[in-house]
Amino acid sequence: xxxxxxxxxxxxxxxxxxxxxxxxxxxxxxxxxxxxxxxxxxxxxxxxxxxxxxxxxxxxxxxxxxxxxxxxxxxxxxxxxxxxxxxxxxxxxxxxxxxxxxxxxxxxxxxxxxxxx
Amino acid sequence: xxxxxxxxxxxxxxxxxxxxxxxxxxxxxxxxxxxxxxxxxxxxxxxxxxxxxxxxxxxxxxxxxxxxxxxxxxxxxxxxxxxxxxxxxxxxxxxxxxxxxxxxxxxxxxxxx
Numbered sequence: 001x002x003x004x005x006x007x008x009x010x011x012x013x014x015x016x017x018x019x020x021x022x023x024x025x026x027x028x029x030x031x032x033x034x035x036x037x038x039x040x041x042x043x044x045x046x047x048x049x050x051x052x053x054x055x056x057x058x059x060x061x062x063x064x065x066x067x068x069x070x071x072x073x074x075x076x077x078x079x080x081x082x083x084x085x086x087x088x089x090x091x092x093x094x095x096x097x098x099x100x101x102x103x104x105x106x107x108x109x110x111x112x113x114x115x116x117x
Numbered sequence: 118x119x120x121x122x123x124x125x126x127x128x129x130x131x132x133x134x135x136x137x138x139x140x141x142x143x144x145x146x147x148x149x150x151x152x153x154x155x156x157x158x159x160x161x162x163x164x165x166x167x168x169x170x171x172x173x174x175x176x177x178x179x180x181x182x183x184x185x186x187x188x189x190x191x192x193x194x195x196x197x198x199x200x201x202x203x204x205x206x207x208x209x210x211x212x213x214x215x216x217x218x219x220x221x222x223x224x225x226x227x228x229x230x
Contacts, residue, residue: 043222092204105163
């Protein structure tokens with residue numbers, strides 16, 4: 001089945017530094033990838049939609065200058081948390097849809113747990 | 118986006134069937150009903166989806182009411198590995214390239230041995 005690989009699975013960084021998270025579709029091409037974050041005991045919150053070769057579309061309330069998204073190829077999207085602060089500590093999850101149809105299932109990565117100290 | 122309503126939590130015994138309900142009274146005619154589940158500390162996993170007819174796959178069955186205002190995810194024999202949060206999500210089929218999945222609070226399923 002379709003696999004989405006997310007790296008790293010966890011990261012600890014100091015306040016003020018930037019962290020890059022990679023999301024790769026391993027055996028399919030993804031024109032669209034989605035980035036979510038999840039706080040403990042809460043549901044997933046959609047942050048942005050990443051489109052290959054174009055600018056990402058951010059959900060209301062998500063700062064595009066803080067959460068930089070790049071989708072340079074059909075198999076790779078990256079999320080960079082810039083100038084991270086402790087309140088950015090969260091579980092970040094990406095997902096991807098293959099090109100077979102707009103109602104095909106989304107495939108999710110296993111998430112990246114970010115801790116900002 | 119049309120909303121769904123699910124119980125916060127449910128309990129089941131191992132090897133017994135589980136029926137997870139979902140209400141979606143404002144569903145539009147082109148919305149598909151999707152189910153995903155999330156095990157602890159993992160990303161969500163696709164379970165099943167359907168439009169009008171009942172659907173079966175190796176993981177579960179999806180029973181959709183005739184008026185489409187509710188649906189039920191059926192796990193035929195629950196195992197301990199089925200303990201997860203189950204999300205019922207409506208997803209538009211407007212042909213747009215994005216088709217965002219907006220997650221609600223889901224149902225936390227506990228499976229007792």
